[in-house]
Amino acid sequence: MIFLTPADAPMRKTTSQKKPAKNQHASVREDHATELAQDYVEAIDDLIREDGTCRLIEIARRFAVSHVTANRTLARLKRDGLVESQPYGPITLTSHGKRMAQAARRRHKIVLDFLISLGVDEETAASDAEGMEHHVSKKTLAAMARSLRRRTE
Amino acid sequence: MIFLTPADAPMRKTTSQKKPAKNQHASVREDHATELAQDYVEAIDDLIREDGTCRLIEIARRFAVSHVTANRTLARLKRDGLVESQPYGPITLTSHGKRMAQAARRRHKIVLDFLISLGVDEETAASDAEGMEHHVSKKTLAAMARSLRRRTE
DNA sequence: CTTCAAATGTAGCCAGCGCTACACTTGAAG
């Protein structure tokens, strides 16, 4: 992903040019773009495991959005090479999509288990994990996994 | 906040009607709307503490967006009663905005300290806390605070 | 084979949040 800097924020042309000073936020925005994608592939993967197939309407129901919204989002995922489908047909994941779903599932499980180990009730943990999993870096995820392992021993 | 359900997802008109079945996602979306607002009031509060005043351009720099984007976002915050400003003047927080900033600051600190206590390096912790703080419920925040207290003893 | 409900597709609207380009204000330096 190319790092675009707006004309207004010329990142103090002083020296380094690598790692702009205060731009945690820029990467946050970048993440936002792929959050929905991850949620969708995760849901598609779930639905295929549960029902054997994945229909548009089920995705729409799961996200509580109209089938139109689900359809347009899926079109973007198709464009981006994450899912495949024929008109009026079921939705499948590409190998890329499957990889992403698997990674998401793993992250999700670690965050969820970690929250529960923290003493959060399962319902709250499930809800929070849903939102948090997209903002947990590899390092933090590793720290959570470490903490879980420690408690298990 | 009124809970709108799209026509397509009529939440199985079977019985209860309270707590639609699988709608963790709906609340996630609702949060999204106020995330930027919280980030902005937090930044404005920071800037006023640091510089004694808060100018549009400084907000734009902090978020690495154009001054136009910052301006329009601030207009929304004005509309929503969080900030105040006169044309070409500095930006201030309303009492409501101040309250929100204070809450955000508190949440932020707990999440940040907690991540550090987990063994995550400070830079990573700062970056992750930025994204996570908006998805941590009161219960989970309390659990984090509890964990911190336990380690301190 | 027909019918009909459910699923899917399409057109078009709105708001949020990015941007560039250009116009206007402000305030400090001359």
Place this chain on the structure above:
DNA sequence: CTTCAAGTGTAGCGCTGGCTACATTTGAAG
């Protein structure tokens, strides 16, 4: 008082992600 750079405002564009309304396709029941 003038000038000029920096800050601010405005017009207009693009993409994402919501929606309703309406059209089309599918597949099962008759």
